[in-house]
Amino acid sequence: MRVTTRVDLKVGKRIMQVTAAVSSVANSPFEFRELDLDELRSNEVLVRLVATGVCHTDALLRDQVYPIALPAVLGHEGAGVVERIGSEVTAVAVGDHVVLSANSCGVCAQCISGEPSYCEDSFGRNFGGTRPDGSTSLHDGDTPVSSMFFGQSSFSTFANVAERSVVKVDRDVDLSILGPLGCGIQTGAGAVLNELRPEPGSSFVVFGTGAVGSSATMAAVVAGCTTIIAVDIVDSRLELALTLGATHVINSRTEDVSTRLQEVTGNKGVNYALDTTGIPSVLKTAAENLAISGTVALVGAAKPGTEVNFEIGLSLMKGWNFKTIIEGSSVPRTFIPALVRLWKQGKFPFDKLIEKYPFAEINRAFDESERGITIKPVVIF
Known part of the structure; x- marks a missing residue:
């Protein structure tokens, strides 16, 4: 050129x-x-x-x-x-x-x-x-x-x-x-490592296994989550998620997501959920399947004005949290080099x-x- x-x-x-x-x-x-x-x-x-x-x-x-x-x-x-x-x-x-x-x-x-x-x-x-x-x-x-x-x-x-x-x-x-x-990889990894900060041994589910969701899956492994669930509609992406550290995968076109999440967690719900899709029904499902004191986070972009409804009666007793995250809440000059170091070590x-x-x-x-x-x-x- x-x-x-x-x-x-x-x-x-x-x-x-x-x-x-x-x-x-x-x-x-x-x-x-x-x-x-x-x-x-x-x-x-x-x-x-x-x-x-x-x-x-x-x-x-x-x-x-x-x-x-x-x-x-x-x-x-x-x-x-x-x-x-x-x-x-x-x-x-x-x-x-x-x-x-x-x-x-x-x-x-x-x-x-x-x-x-x-x-x-x-x-x-x-x-x-x-x-x-x-x-x-x-x-x-x-x-x-x-x-x-x-x-x-x-x-x-x-x-x-x-x-x-x-x-x-x-x-x-x-x-x-x-x-x-x-952006994309920083967003997924940062959402987990900078914002959600899951405890070792906790459970994590990501909705969407594109670049952001896949990066979140790898970050959940780095964080020490022991139950890592990836949800998508493309089987090839779910297969890749397993190689990246997911312990379970769910195809939401062929399986009932809520039923499977409860099966995997012994009806306790997940500790942490991340929605990368920005689809209201997906975010609602994520919130409904949280454990007590669980947290759901949104990184998926949606059209301005998009809304989602949450049940606030019975769920009041769960003390769950909802947050939105931009760019993985990261400081790029420190977080991006950190991701490179993890990559060099074969961990990301x-x-x-x-x-x-x-x-x-x-x-x-x-x-x-x-x-x-x-x-x-x-x-x-």
Whole structure:
């Protein structure tokens, strides 16, 4: 792919031309375009992308379930090499290998308390399509292109990335597998290890065995859960779950989930449940099968306005808990390297989830992900 630089005489700024997969029309395939990447800001890092994961959240924005101004460059699981740094950047240096994760402001009460996933400006910095000052990093001629998605917009050969989205990783690990740690894998693992924190010997069930659910299964093993149940409708994914550490699997198309969960737990219910689907009926089933003082957590994205009903009469005596979780409630700069260390020790084999695609076949990657053929697609530049 061709990369050139030029000087735009009208604005007097150095411009890099990049190749990007652009979402131009809702519910339509990505189009490849040559776009102008603007001058690096003082708090940004220029990254040459090596690979980027394909996530369900990208599809939600592409299809305008969560609206973003079009045209837009999405992508939020990038991995690459630092080419330049802004004058204020201290977290990385030129030549560093990096994973790109979610953006945050760094100064609100949540950020300074170690909870950047719940940054007060999280929506604007991750879904707004612009920098905080309203500018975009990408243009198609004179047309602004929504960018800085999750502080990065990694469906592009190069990206100006917010410093807080950049995580330095070991150079001895293949960058082509690391991108998904920035969101999907971090979300599933973090939901278990950072939020639910199950006790050794406890029971855990995950609904949905895509990248997030599979990562949660592996994390439950790391945490010491001894009953780990995976629920899905695809037998091949359930078979993989068993190799990742699940002790039981349930196909919700052919089995009654509640009956099976009670059988597995001796009618006591599960201590911890994680819903990765965002489907109200699934979340309701998860809550109904909790043990006393059990906790159910939701990480699956649903259309704004989606609601679920919980029984609050008899369940009052159970003292159960419900929480929502974003990005695994993690601090990416510490949690992502921790996951890499677990992987190196053979305790977190997330690479088993990955299927690689050339960047030119990004639309096939999305299609095969949506059809359940691939658990975690990664496009390679």
